[in-house]
Amino acid sequence: MEHPEHVKHPEHVEHPDRAAAFVANGERLQWHDKSLWFVREKRDRASGVIPEWEELRALAAGIKAHTLSRLADYLEAFEAKATALGAHVHFARDAEEHNRIVHELLARRGITRVVKSKSMLTEQCGLNHHLEAHGIEVIDTDLGERIVQLRHEPPSHIVMPAIHLKKEEIGDLFHDALGGAQGISDPKALTEMARGHLRDKLLGAQAGITGVNFAVAETGGFVVCTNEGNADLGTALPRLHIACMGVEKIIPRAKDLGVFLRLLARSATGQPVTAYSSHFHGPRQGGELHIVIVDHGRSTILGREHYRRTLQCIRCGACMNTCPVYRRSGGHSYGVTVPGPLGAVLAPHVDPAKHRSLPFASTLCGSCTDVCPVKIDLHEQLLLWRGDLGRQKLVPLKKRMASRVAGWILVRTWAYLLLGSIARWFIPKLPKALAQHRWNDWGRQRELPPAPKETFRELYAKRRRTSGKAK
Amino acid sequence: MSDRSRDHVLRSLRAATAGMTPVALPERSFTGVRFADVEAQFAKSVAEVGGRCIFAEDAALESTLLQLPAYAAAKRVLSRVPGLARANVERAELRAPRETWNIDFCVLPGELGVAENGAVWVVEAGFSHRAAWFLAEHMALVVPARKLVHNMHEAYERIELGSAGFATFVSGPSKTADIEQSLVIGAQGPRSCTVLVTRGPA
Numbered sequence: 001m002e003h004p005e006h007v008k009h010p011e012h013v014e015h016p017d018r019a020a021a022f023v024a025n026g027e028r029l030q031w032h033d034k035s036l037w038f039v040r041e042k043r044d045r046a047s048g049v050i051p052e053w054e055e056l057r058a059l060a061a062g063i064k065a066h067t068l069s070r071l072a073d074y075l076e077a078f079e080a081k082a083t084a085l086g087a088h089v090h091f092a093r094d095a096e097e098h099n100r101i102v103h104e105l106l107a108r109r110g111i112t113r114v115v116k117s118k119s120m121l122t123e124q125c126g127l128n129h130h131l132e133a134h135g136i137e138v139i140d141t142d143l144g145e146r147i148v149q150l151r152h153e154p155p156s157h158i159v160m161p162a163i164h165l166k167k168e169e170i171g172d173l174f175h176d177a178l179g180g181a182q183g184i185s186d187p188k189a190l191t192e193m194a195r196g197h198l199r200d201k202l203l204g205a206q207a208g209i210t211g212v213n214f215a216v217a218e219t220g221g222f223v224v225c226t227n228e229g230n231a232d233l234g235t236a237l238p239r240l241h242i243a244c245m246g247v248e249k250i251i252p253r254a255k256d257l258g259v260f261l262r263l264l265a266r267s268a269t270g271q272p273v274t275a276y277s278s279h280f281h282g283p284r285q286g287g288e289l290h291i292v293i294v295d296h297g298r299s300t301i302l303g304r305e306h307y308r309r310t311l312q313c314i315r316c317g318a319c320m321n322t323c324p325v326y327r328r329s330g331g332h333s334y335g336v337t338v339p340g341p342l343g344a345v346l347a348p349h350v351d352p353a354k355h356r357s358l359p360f361a362s363t364l365c366g367s368c369t370d371v372c373p374v375k376i377d378l379h380e381q382l383l384l385w386r387g388d389l390g391r392q393k394l395v396p397l398k399k400r401m402a403s404r405v406a407g408w409i410l411v412r413t414w415a416y417l418l419l420g421s422i423a424r425w426f427i428p429k430l431p432k433a434l435a436q437h438r439w440n441d442w443g444r445q446r447e448l449p450p451a452p453k454e455t456f457r458e459l460y461a462k463r464r465r466t467s468g469k470a471k
Numbered sequence: 472m473s474d475r476s477r478d479h480v481l482r483s484l485r486a487a488t489a490g491m492t493p494v495a496l497p498e499r500s501f502t503g504v505r506f507a508d509v510e511a512q513f514a515k516s517v518a519e520v521g522g523r524c525i526f527a528e529d530a531a532l533e534s535t536l537l538q539l540p541a542y543a544a545a546k547r548v549l550s551r552v553p554g555l556a557r558a559n560v561e562r563a564e565l566r567a568p569r570e571t572w573n574i575d576f577c578v579l580p581g582e583l584g585v586a587e588n589g590a591v592w593v594v595e596a597g598f599s600h601r602a603a604w605f606l607a608e609h610m611a612l613v614v615p616a617r618k619l620v621h622n623m624h625e626a627y628e629r630i631e632l633g634s635a636g637f638a639t640f641v642s643g644p645s646k647t648a649d650i651e652q653s654l655v656i657g658a659q660g661p662r663s664c665t666v667l668v669t670r671g672p673a
Contacts, residue, residue: 062497144649229660236602272588303487
């Protein structure tokens, strides 16, 4: 088994290069594709039973758009209410500050053993590494996250972190890391093994860190959704609870939770709601609650008019499950914490040069936009980025030239028709060695389709003539 | 330092939205899906999320629970529902949350049940050892039939948030599908969740 030394992503990320290894294993690719599509179908069934699903999406998008337009006000209202409930609220400008705040809270209390429930924000900030570097043991308690943590890997999906692994691999891992018997691959037996291991860690933890799914400005509380109950155990046992949230997690009113909780689990896994949707208002009896509100680039996105809608995201992962590219290239090929269509529009804000290939890892089929519960126009955002990256000269010359030539042809009818007829004559005669040449990125894994005898235009004209005669 | 960061974040966010056209908060109230038979739908939803729903008379609570092998066999039973003879864990004897780790069965009152997803609203009030809810091997929730609602919008209309430090919608037992999408019941929390819907004497 591979144990990469560090979870850190490489400096420069070319999606096609990183996808190559995943794509090379055809069997695994098919399996991955099917696993994700299974979840997408569950999502379709779960949303289909809600007659007002489309209205619900529109309402959610409206609430989020409003909230984003007054984000600072809502955060202040939340801070005041949360403080009145006995919580301590901290603000962090970036990942470093977030990590420092969390570490100081732990260090000041002499804490060395921490349990964490799933949080994309702390993953994005690299919190685990920061704390581990300071000698603090951090145990991810979500089963999927614990699996990838034991493999020293980043999650490959935001909702199902270990979706890329087969049960046999997890069996081997548990044998090595948890001392389980060899050759166990039954998910029930493996989960039971993890249950024992995680309960030990939970009972021994001195602090619990959670993410935040929704923070309510009106009440000063927040909601954390899990299926395993790990966020609940991780905060009920230790005295100290630290909740980390991005600035965009806020919603105005308690009743808005009804809208978002109905959408979240159905979109994510096809469940009607997660097993536990826990509402935290203030610290537990005899305990301490700290809430860390993090910007880390979000205000920059908020300031970009055409891109700000991406901050409406509730992190359900539906866009990944439906994406034909994500399903066939795996989460690790994106090289960022949030993969898939959403990650591809978020990552270039941080470092456009580093993540320039991600907006091109899309067919622009629009399926991500169709399933998004908060109506983010993801495929439009991907297209916008392509233009922006091109203008910033961050797109490889080959691709830029090809786009310019195509653009020139497509606006000239005569050129388009001429090239079409040449292609129909030429393509069937093209030798395979040339069509599938390694320099031709598009041809390598494709058989050329048979060239049609007639063009669509010819067919259309003919139909019109015959239907005209019939009259 | 921390105050400076607070101001910096809030100022950045205000600057980012300064030129933005105000977006109104959608005020339209939402009624949501309604079911012809709210009790039947609730029972169906509980079953779908891996739980079990039983209808019982108020007076027959314990005898109904005794039909569950896990309850009948339980040695340590913690109950927040009064009148259960088998309840033998005194709250006073639990000093730290971790002392609740060896509870076999936990019975909690539910404030309301939601038909669309089988969720039951459970509130921590005056009892700090909520760890028991999640550490117990098995769990039962008791909800009066008149407290069933159709959907989440209705649920939030009835809930008073903020008054309770901790409250949660419990929808079925603890579960995971993290290993090859195979659903496994009993991930970290209770291995079973039985919802008793009770009807008072007519």
